[in-house]
Amino acid sequence: MHPSKFEVTNLSLDLQSSAQAFCLSRTVAVKCYCYPCHKSHSNGTCETVEGGACYASKSLTTISKNEEQERLMWGCLAPSGGSLFQCEPLPVPHREVTKCCTDKDLCNLQLNLTLAESDYPYEYEDPDTEQRKESGTLMVILISLSLCLIFLLLTFGIVYYRCRRQNLKRKQLLVDCEHETFIPPGNTLHSMIDESSGSGSGLPLIVQRTIAKQISLVRSIGKGRFGEVWKAKWRGENVAVKIFFTTQEQSWFRETELYQTVLLRHDNILGFIAADIKGTGSWTQLYLITDYHENGSLYDYLHLHALDTSEMLLLAHSAACGLSHLHVEISGTRGKPAIAHRDVKSKNILVRSNGTCCIADLGLAVRYVSETNKVDIASNTRCGTRRYMAPELLEETLNENHFDSYKQADMYSFGLVLWEIARRCVINGVVFDAELPYYEFVSSDPSIDDMRKVVCDQRLRPSIPEEWADQDYLHMLGKLMAECWNPSPAARLTCLRLKKTLCKMLEGLEESHK
Numbered sequence: 001m002h003p004s005k006f007e008v009t010n011l012s013l014d015l016q017s018s019a020q021a022f023c024l025s026r027t028v029a030v031k032c033y034c035y036p037c038h039k040s041h042s043n044g045t046c047e048t049v050e051g052g053a054c055y056a057s058k059s060l061t062t063i064s065k066n067e068e069q070e071r072l073m074w075g076c077l078a079p080s081g082g083s084l085f086q087c088e089p090l091p092v093p094h095r096e097v098t099k100c101c102t103d104k105d106l107c108n109l110q111l112n113l114t115l116a117e118s119d120y121p122y123e124y125e126d127p128d129t130e131q132r133k134e135s136g137t138l139m140v141i142l143i144s145l146s147l148c149l150i151f152l153l154l155t156f157g158i159v160y161y162r163c164r165r166q167n168l169k170r171k172q173l174l175v176d177c178e179h180e181t182f183i184p185p186g187n188t189l190h191s192m193i194d195e196s197s198g199s200g201s202g203l204p205l206i207v208q209r210t211i212a213k214q215i216s217l218v219r220s221i222g223k224g225r226f227g228e229v230w231k232a233k234w235r236g237e238n239v240a241v242k243i244f245f246t247t248q249e250q251s252w253f254r255e256t257e258l259y260q261t262v263l264l265r266h267d268n269i270l271g272f273i274a275a276d277i278k279g280t281g282s283w284t285q286l287y288l289i290t291d292y293h294e295n296g297s298l299y300d301y302l303h304l305h306a307l308d309t310s311e312m313l314l315l316a317h318s319a320a321c322g323l324s325h326l327h328v329e330i331s332g333t334r335g336k337p338a339i340a341h342r343d344v345k346s347k348n349i350l351v352r353s354n355g356t357c358c359i360a361d362l363g364l365a366v367r368y369v370s371e372t373n374k375v376d377i378a379s380n381t382r383c384g385t386r387r388y389m390a391p392e393l394l395e396e397t398l399n400e401n402h403f404d405s406y407k408q409a410d411m412y413s414f415g416l417v418l419w420e421i422a423r424r425c426v427i428n429g430v431v432f433d434a435e436l437p438y439y440e441f442v443s444s445d446p447s448i449d450d451m452r453k454v455v456c457d458q459r460l461r462p463s464i465p466e467e468w469a470d471q472d473y474l475h476m477l478g479k480l481m482a483e484c485w486n487p488s489p490a491a492r493l494t495c496l497r498l499k500k501t502l503c504k505m506l507e508g509l510e511e512s513h514k
Helices: 005-023 129-179 189-194 205-214 246-259 298-304 309-327 403-423 448-457 466-470 472-484 495-512
Strands: 031-033 045-047 053-064 067-077 094-101 216-223 227-234 237-244 272-279 284-291 338-340 349-351 357-359 366-369 374-376
Touching: 031 053, 031 067, 045 067, 205 272, 205 284, 227 284, 237 246, 246 272, 246 284, 298 349, 298 403, 309 338, 309 349, 309 357, 309 403, 309 472, 309 495, 338 403, 366 403, 403 472, 403 495, 466 472, 472 495
Parallel strands: none
Antiparallel strands: 031 045, 053 067, 053 094, 216 227, 227 237, 237 284, 272 284, 338 366, 349 357, 366 374
16 A cells, blocks of 8 residues: 555655754754755755755656655754755655754765665556546446447347247137138038048048147046146037156057058047147147047046946947947958057046047057967057956966957956946945945055955956945946956956846846836
């Protein structure tokens, strides 16, 4: 830190006072060397008055950043009230040393004037330096603020442009929806499907792409390992949209391929409408659009509704009809291959508004290609639901090259579904709670080992209540489900035989009510 002007002036005054105090102690008048001299002292000397003294002074004055000037001064010092220097005052800022003497004439020429080390030199500061620094700081601040303002304006412009572009796209989409020409006004999805090729493979592909882009999601109605199911709207009509995770692309492709199988369409199989991939560079959605059924799955329906005998048989028979249509092979120029579901359970069966069932979720299904005598199995690694797995699946003894093995495994699972339906039938004003098969033996999320111990090792099956023995239809249904879950796959009922038996039971019930 450099001394201020005020501090330097005080130092000078202190030195002067000290010198005066020293010099005034002597009272003899002497002749002193004087330089620079007053014009009245032309001979280079001056004479002190009584009480005065001779002095010599050396000072160091800064004149520029890298240059300092040394000054030497000699003269007479008045005893009191006089200035420090006889000839002229010293400039400031300065550093100096002053000594006095009175012992002889011209004694001030022999005084040793040495500046203290602390007096050399101190950094010169240009008086404009601080102002230049302040100007530089102000300039940096102004430039920074200008850059921030430009950045904010650019960001705002980009956001505004993108928002405006998205709004224009939305408006254009609405215009396209209103003016599309290849979907005639007033036509419904079902009428358009009925007027199509009749293959049961949904709408024509160009129409599928159009519908998929016009789908408006309403609410989520279910989640699973594949993704999520949404209720959606298309031109005021309810549809169901199954949105697959991007990691489940193989499942989406497989299910789409199976739903587009020729002659698959059936009242008791979930109606396929369209499939599409929607997305941008940052996200992708795999859509599978099907009919929407307000009642939801059979599992949900049984938890909310108690059944009478006719409702029970209608659910069982319609579900059997759907599974039987999958299992059967239709020969012809454009025939339908035999298909096994491989994941039959109450959550994969939907209940229509008329009280009948339809089979859904074909993601794990396999096809039998009779021309090559090969089983077309899905390439994904998913397996069926553990609780509904047949013994041969749990023990890994299923013959994968024999298509009938898959149909027999389906029948085991369907027998468990029949048990779930029969439990909700009202018997003498009493009804059992809706439960999952084997609820009394395993936890809510059993492992394959848990199910193997119960189904294969202990050979247990869902318990049949004693009350069913007194009810003809429940007693007959109990026998059917027992034949379905027989430990020997070959001894199980075929779906066609089960369907015919349930049909006779339903007809017999209707006749008894006449």
